[in-house]
Amino acid sequence: MKHRHILLVGASFSGAVIGRELAEAGHRVTVAEARSHVAGNCHTERDPETGVMVHIYGPHIFHTDDVEVWAYVNRFAQFRPYTNRVKITARGQVFSLPVNLHTINQFFGSTMRPDAARAFIAERSDTSITDPQTFEEQALRFIGRELYETFFKGYTAKQWGRHPHDLPASILKRLPVRFSYDDNYFSHEFQGMPAHGYTALVQTMLDHPNIEVVLNTTIDQAAASGYDHVFYSGPIDAWFGHALGRLAYRTLDFHRFSCEGDYQGCAVMNYADKDIPWTRITEHKHLSPWESHEGSVLYREHPRECGPGDIPYYPIRLVTEKQMLAEYVERAQAVRGITFVGRLGTYRYLDMDVTVREALDTARHYLACLERGTAMPAFTTSPL
Numbered sequence: 224m225k226h227r228h229i230l231l232v233g234a235s236f237s238g239a240v241i242g243r244e245l246a247e248a249g250h251r252v253t254v255a256e257a258r259s260h261v262a263g264n265c266h267t268e269r270d271p272e273t274g275v276m277v278h279i280y281g282p283h284i285f286h287t288d289d290v291e292v293w294a295y296v297n298r299f300a301q302f303r304p305y306t307n308r309v310k311i312t313a314r315g316q317v318f319s320l321p322v323n324l325h326t327i328n329q330f331f332g333s334t335m336r337p338d339a340a341r342a343f344i345a346e347r348s349d350t351s352i353t354d355p356q357t358f359e360e361q362a363l364r365f366i367g368r369e370l371y372e373t374f375f376k377g378y379t380a381k382q383w384g385r386h387p388h389d390l391p392a393s394i395l396k397r398l399p400v401r402f403s404y405d406d407n408y409f410s411h412e413f414q415g416m417p418a419h420g421y422t423a424l425v426q427t428m429l430d431h432p433n434i435e436v437v438l439n440t441t442i443d444q445a446a447a448s449g450y451d452h453v454f455y456s457g458p459i460d461a462w463f464g465h466a467l468g469r470l471a472y473r474t475l476d477f478h479r480f481s482c483e484g485d486y487q488g489c490a491v492m493n494y495a496d497k498d499i500p501w502t503r504i505t506e507h508k509h510l511s512p513w514e515s516h517e518g519s520v521l522y523r524e525h526p527r528e529c530g531p532g533d534i535p536y537y538p539i540r541l542v543t544e545k546q547m548l549a550e551y552v553e554r555a556q557a558v559r560g561i562t563f564v565g566r567l568g569t570y571r572y573l574d575m576d577v578t579v580r581e582a583l584d585t586a587r588h589y590l591a592c593l594e595r596g597t598a599m600p601a602f603t604t605s606p607l
């Protein structure tokens with residue numbers, strides 16, 4: 224097979240995994256990254272003052288049920304066991320998350336067992352709502368007004384900048400409550416944290432003789448010409464010069480502060496009340512519990528609407544955005560030689576494990592296309 228020269232735009236998990244797979248298959252790979260570092264939003268960096276490993280773009284915990292993905296990331300980093308246990312401050316008290324039997328008993332001042340709690344919550348749910356359409360209806364239908372107003376309403380409004388009655392029901396899982404004392408935030412089989420951070424992991428992935436990494440370089444259509452194929456993990460609307468408008472995102476402002484000792488006793492503390500402007504505080508040293516540091520670095524997280532020049536974090540996939548996305552997808556499908564990948568390329572919220580899975584599948588798809596002599600599509604997973 225003739226070896227190709229392939230351009231990967233973006234050096235986070237999408238770019239690094241596809242790049243690595245194609246480099247191992249013998250192709251020449253250039254990975255171009257706009258930022259001064261690899262690993263995208265998963266980037267971690269040691270704070271020079273305290274030595275704490277900081278998750279620069281917000282806390283990232285790797286969790287998956289995908290055996291192949293777990294084995295894959297473990298090839299490039301040693302993973303330490305880590306269980307995400309999140310707390311929430313609401314109405315002057317600290318509760319356990321996700322809402323579980325402990326939260327319910329604390330909140331209602333009770334000692335209910337699972338079946339009693341299930342019956343109790345069922346009694347409080349609004350059964351007049353038979354076909355919930357909005358986030359608010361979904362919450363009222365399944366957990367009742369008290370839990371909804373305390374734990375979901377204010378937090379959701381801050382996170383999305385919209386009242387929960389203007390958000391789709393699909394944002395809230397069917398029954399967002401556990402009738403057990405399980406406070407493990409994720410229910411996946413594998414969960415952990417790379418011992419030396421995500422950036423070291425991605426650097427190891429990119430460390431291959433066929434891979435060249437170019438930092439501080441933003442790629443547009445002109446800069447991407449001359450390659451045999453382009454995999455683009457930047458924003459799909461930016462690739463087309465926002466010709467059809469800007470796809471909406473929420474961005475985050477992180478207000479950093481530091482202290483000596485232990486500020487909050489856990490990695491992530493959510494804040495449910497609407498009058499507290501931040502959604503959560505992350506105490507980074509608790510994301511590496513196997514390390515010990517005197518000093519501590521914290522981020523207060525403030526979500527807001529994403530403007531030009533801000534970092535896009537969470538895609539807002541409401542009706543208007545989906546319409547605009549469909550038009551961008553149509554444009555993308557008319558172009559040859561480029562495949563749109565990852566969180567921004569397909570305008571979807573993707574966890575890291577899903578990103579790695581899709582990147583592995585995309586690389587294999589490309590190699591199969593080369594072998595068969597068929598064209599590589601613009602998407603390997605439909606963004607719609």
Ligand SMILES: Cc1cc2nc3c(=O)[nH]c(=O)nc-3n(C[C@H](O)[C@H](O)[C@H](O)COP(=O)(O)OP(=O)(O)OC[C@H]3O[C@@H](n4cnc5c(N)ncnc54)[C@H](O)[C@@H]3O)c2cc1C
Pocket residue numbers: 232233234235236237238255256257258262263264265280281282283284285286440441442443456457458536537564565566567573574575576578
């Ligand atoms: C606050 C927050 C917390 C999260 N927590 C978790 C978690 O706990 N667990 C989990 O599994 N997932 C988590 N995620 C999701 C995780 O961040 C994504 O899965 C991952 O970042 C997706 O990787 P990616 O390669 O698609 O994109 P990104 O990480 O967004 O990387 C895209 C890269 O492309 C670069 N780029 C864009 N355009 C261009 C261009 N034109 N030229 C050159 N470079 C360009 C960008 O600079 C960026 O580095 C979280 C996400 C957020 C927002």
